[in-house]
Amino acid sequence: MAVMTYAAAAASALNDAMRADPAIVALGEDLGRGGIFGQYAGLLAAFGPERVIDTPISEATIVGAAVGMALTGLKPVVEMRVIDFALCAMDEIVNQAAKNRFMFGGQGRVPAVIRMPIGVWTSSAAQHSQSLESWFAHVPGLVVLAPATPQDNHALLKAAIACGDPVAYFEHKELWPLQGEVDADQRTEIGKAAIRRVGSDITIVSWSKAVHWSLEAAEALAAEGIQAEMIDLRTIWPWDRDAVFASAAKTGHVLIAHEAVQAAGFGAEIAATLAEAGNAKLARLGAKRAPVGYAPNLEAAVRVTPAVIAAKARALLGR
Amino acid sequence: MAVMTYAAAAASALNDAMRADPAIVALGEDLGRGGIFGQYAGLLAAFGPERVIDTPISEATIVGAAVGMALTGLKPVVEMRVIDFALCAMDEIVNQAAKNRFMFGGQGRVPAVIRMPIGVWTSSAAQHSQSLESWFAHVPGLVVLAPATPQDNHALLKAAIACGDPVAYFEHKELWPLQGEVDADQRTEIGKAAIRRVGSDITIVSWSKAVHWSLEAAEALAAEGIQAEMIDLRTIWPWDRDAVFASAAKTGHVLIAHEAVQAAGFGAEIAATLAEAGNAKLARLGAKRAPVGYAPNLEAAVRVTPAVIAAKARALLGR
Amino acid sequence: MSQSNIPLSHLRALYAMMCRIRAFEDAAEIASKGGVAAFGQAAGSTAHVRGPLHLSTGQEAVPAGVCAHLRPADYMTSTHRGHGHTLAKGADLAGMMHELFGKATGFCGGRGGSMHIADFSVGMLGANGVVAAGIPIAVGAAQSIKIRASHGNPDAIAVTFFGDGAINRGPFAESLNWAAAFKLPLLFVCEDNQWSATTKTGAMSAGEGAAARARAHGLVAETVDGNDVGAVSETARALIADIRQGKGPALLHARTYRFKGHVSVDPAAYRDPKELEAALEHDPLVLAARKLIQLGINVADVDSIMQAAREEVAAAVASADGAAWPDDAAAFTEIQSMGAGQWL
Amino acid sequence: MSQSNIPLSHLRALYAMMCRIRAFEDAAEIASKGGVAAFGQAAGSTAHVRGPLHLSTGQEAVPAGVCAHLRPADYMTSTHRGHGHTLAKGADLAGMMHELFGKATGFCGGRGGSMHIADFSVGMLGANGVVAAGIPIAVGAAQSIKIRASHGNPDAIAVTFFGDGAINRGPFAESLNWAAAFKLPLLFVCEDNQWSATTKTGAMSAGEGAAARARAHGLVAETVDGNDVGAVSETARALIADIRQGKGPALLHARTYRFKGHVSVDPAAYRDPKELEAALEHDPLVLAARKLIQLGINVADVDSIMQAAREEVAAAVASADGAAWPDDAAAFTEIQSMGAGQWL
Ligand SMILES: Cc1ncc(C[n+]2csc(CCOP(=O)(O)OP(=O)(O)O)c2C)c(N)n1
Ligand SMILES: Cc1ncc(C[n+]2csc(CCOP(=O)(O)OP(=O)(O)O)c2C)c(N)n1
Ligand SMILES: [Mg+2]
Ligand SMILES: [Mg+2]
DSSP states (O other), X not given: XXXXXXXXXXXXXXXXXXXXXXXXXXXXXXXXXXXXXXXXXXXXXXXXXXXXXXXXXXXXXXXXXXXXHHHTTOEEXXXXXXXXXXXXXXXXXXXXXXXXXXXXXXXXXXXXXXXXXXXXXXXXXXXSOOOOHHHHHTSTTOEEXXXXXXXXXXXXXXXXXXXXXXXXXXXXXXXXXXXXXXXXXXXXXXXXXXXXXXXXXXXXXXXXXXXXXXXXXXXXXXXXXXXXXXXXXXXXXXXXXXXHHHHHHHXXXXXEEEEEESTTSHXXXXXXXXXXXHOTTEEEEEEOSSOOOSSHHHHHHHSOOHHHHHHHHHHHTTO | OEEEEHHHHHHHHHHHHHHHOXXXXXXXXXXXXXXXXXXXXXXHHHHOTTTEEEOOSOHHHHHHHHHHHHHTTOEEEEEOSSHHHHGGGHIIIIIIITTHHHHTTTSOOOOOEEEOOBSOOSSOOXXXXXXXXXXXXXSTTOEEEOOOSHHHHHHHXXXXXXSOSOEEEOOBGGGTTOEEEEOTTOOOOTTOOEEEEOOSSEEEEEOTHHHHHHXXXXXXXXXXXXXXXXXXXXXXXXXXXXXXXXXHHHHSOEEEEEEEESTTSHHHHHHHHHHHHHOTTEEEEEEOSSOOOSSHHHHHHHSOOHHHXXXXXXXXXXX | OOGGGSOHHHHHHHHHHHHHHHHHHHHHHHHHTTOSOBTTBOOOSOOSSOSOOOOOTTOTHHHHHHHTTOOTTSEEEOOSSOHXXXXXXXXXXXXXXXXXXXXXXXTTTTSSOGGGOOBGGGTBOOOOSSTTTHHHHHHHHHHHHHHTGGGSOTTOOEEEEEETGGGGSHHHHHHHXXXXXXXXXXXXXXXXXXXXXXXXXXXXXXXXXXXXXHXXXXXXXXXXXXXXXXXXXXXXXXXXXXXXXXXXXXXXXXXXXXXXXXXXXXXXXXXXXXXXXXXXXXXXXXXXXHHHHHTTOOHHHHHHHHXXXXXXXXXXXXXXXXXXXXXXXXXXXXXXXXXXXXXX | OOGGGSOHHHHHHHHHHHHHHHHHHHHHHHHHTTOSOBTTBOOOSOOSSOSOOOOOTTOTHHHHHHHTTOOTTSEEEOOSSOHHHHHHTTOOHHHHHHHHTTOTTSTTTTSSOGXXXXXXXXXXXXXXXXXTTHHHHHHHHHHHHHHTGGGSOTTOOEEEEEEXXXXXXXXXHHHHHHHHHTTOOEEEEEEEOSEETTEESGGGOOTTOHHHHHHHTTOEEEEEETTOHHHHHXXXXXXXXXXXXXXXXXXXXXXXXXXXXXXXXXXXXXXXXXXXXXXXXXXXXXXXXXXXXXXXXXXXXXXXXXXXXXXXXXXXXXXXXXXXOOOGGGGGSSSOSTTTTOOO
């Protein structure tokens, strides 16, 4: 156990992983000097410039090249610096990395971790403050992670690299300096939420920096005699429905809090899922979370059709 | 009144608009030959190559240039061919077009309509079949439209060009050949849904191609004695809450159906909004749909904070 | 360099590959009629090949000439117009036809179709539905070869094919710079068919074209008559030999012509018929056949090469036609491992 | 071309602009200490200027020399490092300082800050937080000038500043091609300070640099000593004159040096101190002052120019300090017209 920052935890996890597996490489701008936030500190010295790759300012090619590396036996960890710049590489993330395995019928795998720090960061204004995790939850093929603690940034980064899927990995810019204990051997499963506080009155579901605010809020509520249960989702996709539903059943009240814009944020997905389950009079229908296939039957299999709509309407009406 | 296709309706609307306002220009690949689907038919001949601009295959610069045009007095209509290719221009759409007015304190306006056809289109597979409208609903600064009929494609395209905001405009690839009556003088207000079918038993909310499936489903249900009310949202942002809530109050049952992937699709936003309003035990909290400002108080104004979380929790618990 | 320099047996092999590509494209074209709604055409339900189908008819000399110098350990990325590249890289012809027919037995199990043809078993890492998107992927594959040098094939290379229109997308320039900065074993091949969908590329492209842009980024670049398969082959051979020796990336600009519309259902009504007529005079297959005859092969022999290709393709069509559709369940497999089965 | 060719009065004016930029950057730097957490520094709450602040200290000759030839009707886009460009384009110095302080009286009402400085009233269409993103916007502004030729300023131009690191992003190449293909009135200015954040640009950039890439796309391009304000001015004058005459776009590559770290709180520990020492020998302000003295202006006069600049800046800082914050409500205005007020 050691106390380290959220940034140092990431560097340490990557160090461990790279030491264990020579297929892992890291690429992005300014990595050689340890990254602007120290999240790659020491790695160049440890692994050399072929594995800790300083790249040109070419976001599209950073991700595109990572796809090519991943398809040919490497496991790239890709640095985008802030999610806002990843917007320069959305074709590569969404059309190439996420869909590759499916489009090519399983011939290719893209075990790439794309790090896209989210969040507000001291007056860095509109182009450096976004939180777009819900976009990636909407894209079949991607795993979506958002650690809130040094321990999780250590364990989830390792899990992300190991999982074999392309991962949208969201660190938070205001969490870089956060200190915490890190057990390097602790494993955190993708898809499992953490209950950060046990309570009986209300469930607060959150992730990333908002976890800390939620815990602060929970303390304030506790002083008033309200016991909040606080669930840190950690994995946005596949999210831990069991944990959320179990807590909701216990407390009877659910508040979802995230830093991203509320409208069409991932909180909507959670709320809608809870609402549909708890309320027989509301339902959604959309395509399955699968890329659209080419063969007519595969294309049809994921679509919403008049028959499906009618069936769902009947079910809602209990007929 | 004339009968025309969804594609021809767009061409006709653009023709009318360009005739009335010399500031309107259209740009994109292959426009000069009328566009691959005829949605620009006749425009080059009518307005010449300075206003109907054939561009290189440079999506980032197509949108970036449109931003520059819009800031300097033009009203560009931008063709992306399919939403999938717009992923090559996400920085320009989200970081530049959407945020410009706010970032620069209202000095600039970006009256650009960005056409990004969505939807499945006969075996064109994973990179030509996406529906990503929920992404754009999540981005402050954007208007989001998705017409389902030739009439709406005519009227909403005009409204989009006239509205002065950057508009994410989603036509549907399978609707291009759809025939319908078009009254060129009919105006359709942004933000107003259309009730396509009146019914008393269940409300089906939909948009784009899924409207037609929903209507088909409604017919099937009618044969069984179930009267569905069918709401074509048309505007995804700002969406017509009044229409949806009024219908929901009447029928007591709501089904939201869209072609996009269900997970984190815009249906979640509607369902969550309905659920929160109808169920005192569920709530979401996220940032306001506003770009993040620079001054400390502006930055703070849009954020979710511990105090806000605690307050919402209290409200949920009725304390 | 031109055909005259290459040995007869090599030219014969190149011609055979070109014939296979031509025969494939011709058959796919027929099977695709009514397969997609665009260019004023409606989609029927009878087509065997559905969706946008981009034919490389007339451009066969480029993949044949370049890929003659590639090995299975070399990687390739391609474009929406990738049948020729795929075949020339050594992929099974029937596997590709089955994929175009959307069958379970196709390369991608019917999930991809023409725009997502791939045969990883021969190093063909994929066609691409997004213009220029294959280029950075090839950059990564080339960098991977360098990084994994100890893993077996240190002198392997990557090759990326792209069109003349693609050079105006940013990732092309980014990739030129990147490949040169890291001195990667990568051959860029600009297959210049003069058209970008319905637009003549010339007016949209400033400067002296792909080769000049490559040189400005420090790459070696050659321009070649892309209808002269011997010239393509000889030029590619020299460039590839240097790349294998670690001399860094290079670009080959091959001038050719698109005989068909942009997609198979596009009648190309926007094109001056004279332009096509003139181009047909330089049909790369005719030129190669003529040369073979000059070199002493008799006409019947030459014809038999094409005949064999057509028979191979006909057999592939027949077997594709008879093959099974994918299970519906295949719509939900090979998406991702974590969270597999969570669709909603 | 060099300073010696330009008239004294012009050089004096250029020097005065450079002094204003230097004084502005120096004051902003002091006001920003502790303003953002990066490079191992923590953010304090006492800083007047918050968030990433990119200083152009040492690069003043480039904006001064180029913008001397611009008019209010000309458009400009800039980068994250845009204070110098903005001032040189004629923007009010105090308005910019107020914006850096986040005040309601700043150019953007406190919404933008340093990375989103803009003064549309003088044609300055914005700094940008995304590398290279201003370039296509300038392309559009230039095309707009052409399209709206009848609307008043047919010989207006657009100019876009960008860094040496930015030339490796796709939009730079796309924009070169586009500007040349449409023969737009656009000057590209690569302000080459040799660094891209913490990385030496050289190793990341293949080929002969910005000018060579521009030429490959058919543009005229010149390289100049970017610390010699006279040389910058003369070269820019000539290029801009041609652009105004409709000869199409051009690129100016100006070599200079970044005296400070990447952002104001960056101590640039990764940099060999000798490199900075050597660069300081070519401080563009020192060079220009020396030349003014050679040309007969006395030292006190020269000093008084800088003195005046420092006083102007001090007054701006004082007034910015005393100015009001924006209303909280400003967080929710100027976002969009349709659906204004619908935040959730
Ligand atoms: C990023 C992107 N933009 C646009 C398209 C639509 N599109 C498909 S092929 C094509 C023309 C490409 O021209 P070129 O690169 O010369 O290849 P060719 O079709 O001639 O083989 C276009 C514009 C696309 N697929 N991807
Ligand atoms: C697309 C994008 N990638 C990365 C960054 C982070 N970043 C900001 S400035 C910078 C270096 C830019 O170098 P250069 O273009 O030479 O400009 P300079 O900072 O030297 O003025 C980087 C990498 C960014 N803002 N945008
Ligand atoms: Mg072409
Ligand atoms: Mg620089």
